Amino acid sequence: MRFTINKALVTAVAALSIWGSATAAVDQIDGAGATFPYPVYSKWAQAYKNKTGVQLNYQAIGSGGGIKQIEAKTVDFGASDAPLKKEELDKNGLMQFPMVMGGVVPVVNIKGMKAGELKLDGKTLAEIYAGKIKKWNAPAIKKLNPNANLPDQQITVVHRSDGSGTTWIFTSYLTKVSDVWANGPGHAKAVSWPTGVGGKGNQGVASYVDRIKNSIGYVEYAYALQNKMAYVQLKNKAGNFVEPTASNFQAAASNADWQNAPGFYEVLTDQPGDKSWPITGASFILMYKQPKNPQVAQAVLKFFDWSYANGDQMANELDYVPMPDNVVKLVQQKWQDQIQGNNGQAIWPPQQQQ
Structure with a gap:
């Protein structure tokens, strides 16, 4: 009996297998930067590891150090409480998104x-x-x-x-x-x-x-x-x-008008409102639009996606302010639009690789 091999199907299955095994092999993601969000990132990281087995190794070295490390490509993501302006992001091939406020x-x-x-x-x-x-x-x-x-x-x-x-x-x-x-x-x-x-x-x-x-x-x-x-x-x-x-x-x-903030550049200090705390700020994540390892970058996005979906109560317990749902959707759309794999295709959402 002769079997007819569909080459396109084989190629697709092989690509899925390679991507899936590479993604599954990512058991640690590395980040560095702001100490401002460290308590909540630490709490999310422990819960995520218990759920998935993937460990977050985060060095709370300050926003300046986080920016330097992501620009040097020594970490998978940087974290900064000082947002970078769009011109600086574009110059370095980076994108940023707000993760939590406090x-x-x-x-x-x-x-x-x-x-x-x-x-x-x-x-x-x-x-x-x-x-x-x-x-x-x-x-x-x-x-x-x-x-x-x-x-x-x-x-x-x-x-x-x-x-x-x-x-x-x-x-x-x-x-x-x-x-x-x-x-x-x-x-x-x-x-x-x-x-x-x-x-x-x-x-x-x-x-x-x-x-x-x-x-x-x-x-x-x-x-x-x-x-x-x-x-x-x-x-x-x-x-x-x-x-x-x-x-x-x-x-x-x-x-905050995140929808119209270029590159999510938004400053929350001295805001109007009867109850507004005047020294409020957001903390941001920095990632490359074309990461050197798309599988690891996808693992990073999975962690932050899980944190958006499951981390609100943990954030509230530490008196951080979770990002509103409409902002999360906006961020996820930017992931899809801006972060690409080696083939130029979006790495988010993950099912796009299937």
Whole structure:
């Protein structure tokens, strides 16, 4: 009996077999960057490994380091809280998408001061970080806290020592609310700090504030919660003193126009709204449009797709704000449109390879 072989079918089956086995062989994905989202990425990673066996190896080295590593192609994805503008993305063949939102919060170590008791406005916070307000009982601080027991002690300012998306978000806010700051250190992932001591990562800043009496620092909210730190209330654009909570982060994020943001470049600081937390920001993932290993890139997208679909409760437990469903759909469409395999075909959704 003679068998007629359909060459097209054989080719298709072979391609599917190669793709499937290569994808199945991906048991670890590597990323590096922002410390801002590390707590939630870590939680998602553990749940995903339990579900799929695929491990996420994520180095929380700061947004600047994440950008450098993805540009050097030493990781499968980079993570940054400072979004890159479309021109920079295009120059390096990258695309970015928002993964989660949260808040940066000032935290203090003042004897007897509990979380939420100290109130500051943007101008006063900027002048503390500019070294112009030097003591806790300075008139500007006393005016905002007439009933607080403020010590006659020097303020120790703690800032990031590394290139940091948390710093990018923080200095974005200071620049918007203070001419002193805008005309001085300005807005960047790393600035020339007028005063203070530097800690590496959110962990480093939290550790310094915890150890140094009469200090102030800024960290992602999960670090403030985990370390039981005394966070500050801030006066927002509407003139209301607000606390850092997931609902107040969401209030700030509600004005984001992701649909019309070129390359998803969106800044969420000093947003309008009665409840808006003024130092809100998103964290972004950076990937190549033409990755050197499409199978690994697809495994990365599978992890983030799973996190979008299954990670909301875990994010909420850590007071992060999950991305809205309409934004997730927009992101997934960009994956399909922009990330390509070696043959120029989309690698997302996975069934397109079948």
